[in-house]
Amino acid sequence: MIWNETKECMSRDQMTALQSARLVKLVDYVYHNVEFYRKKMQAIDLMPGDIKSIEDIVKLPFTTKDDLRDNYPFGLFAVPNSEIVRIHASSGTTGKATVVGYTRYDLDIWAECVARCMTMAGVGKDDIIQIAYGYGLFTGGLGAHGGAEKIGATVVPMSTGNSKKLTTMMVDFGATAIACTPSYLLHISEVLESEGLLDQIKLKSAICGAEPWTEKMHREIETKLNIKAFDIYGLSEIMGPGVACDCEFHRGLHVCEDHFYPEVLDTKTLTPLADGETGELAFTTLTKEGIPLIRYRTKDLTSIDHSTCECGRTSARISRFKGRVDDMLIIRGVNVFPSQVEAALVEVDMVTPHYMMIVDRVNNLDTLEVQVEMDPRYYTDEIRVIESLTKKIAHVIQQALGLSAKVKIVEPQTLVRSEGKAVHVIDKRKLY
């Protein structure tokens, strides 16, 4: 099934013409409504009229996460707050969150894109779907929810945090689909197994995203639950889940190209690469009203394929992700930058600035341990001093990341002091 055959299967020529027309309109829109872009364009002597087709996109400046931070919170919004109906936020590289705003039209487009993904995953109006992404500032829960309602499915807004309730309802309601992170789904499959419920579920599809997963995890999920699992991709800066999704042929993720123009850039020269070459993915939001972004660098490494898929869709497909350009981690679906931990530790007096984050996956759930060294000036002969310090650090990290971490005080000089770029992360999960 294809949700929107007109858009998803249009010829490449038609798509290019549509993208061109939308880009021209977008550039004119941001030039007149977002001071940040007007100044950036003026600085390189570029006028909206200079952008005549999608090929001209290379003339436009890039946008980065730092630009969102520098214009925190609403500086890049193109409409007054009276037009914004929803705010979402994700992790920034330091203390401040990356904030995005949606107009009613943006929410409609978002639901449309997620509806395409749900349909790609074989979910329709007869399905009962449990949305087990977090509901809140994170785009996962509400984003998937909007699309699932749009296709007319019976939506069960589980959110996260109660696996027992989720498995009970999965059985009792006869849920046929679930949307959650792949690692959480593996965890759920273990809960089902341990409760002897595996043969009582009616699940047939899973729409998994918000974190990278391997082909091995994909197979494990499908075999263990006897379902089809699909990969959904998105990021809050561009929209949230639904920017791209894979179909039953799993030949890369179909991008909703009429709304988000993808480019894969050479990581050194930042020039667009040909199909099949690996580089940094960038998106231009062709139709967004609230916070339109031009050539937003996602820092995700991938390659692109414009050939027609066996499923009949003509939309460009991005490959499974091959890594990150920066040091961002995704832990339990939450974006985490080591710099956030560093900034949080500055608030704590009794430790040195050295730290190490150890990320692992235990029983399919991500774990984060943060190791710190005590400042020699605060050595103590009392256990409770060290224990209260541990609690304090865990608290500031929880506040900064929105994620609980196990804190371990280690002996002095045990954390690696590397020359040049410091290594602050040991990721044992091997996701790429």
Add this chain to the structure above:
Amino acid sequence: MFAKQLTVFIENRSGRLSEVLGVLKQNNVNILSLSLADTTEFGLLRLIVDNAALGKEKLTESGFSSLLSNVSIIQIPHKVGSLQELLKVIDDNGINIEYMYGLSIESEEAYVVLKASDIAKVDEILTDNGIKTISCDDLASL
């Protein structure tokens, strides 16, 4: 009178305690008493030694975090009930005990190492009550 206690922070890794003791042995630092407070992640090794300053210096050189702090080494009669009598004196003055460990050396006398919330006040109370405190040197020469 206060005595210097040497405290060493040790991660719960096999062989770590032995390494600390090895450093002390190499530098001829004699251990008179010790207590090991342990948690799941780390331990605090508290030592009364004959040369705490040297012990700290050498442990620091070997990369251990150590600390010198004041504690009271209190002499009590080596008989049933004497420790409780000591604690009653301290409790009656509203002072909390952070930790305590003991050693008995002679047939007549025993010694406890005690760290209280207010060690200066404890020292005063002990003196007022005619309870003897000794130094590490005193302990070493017993």
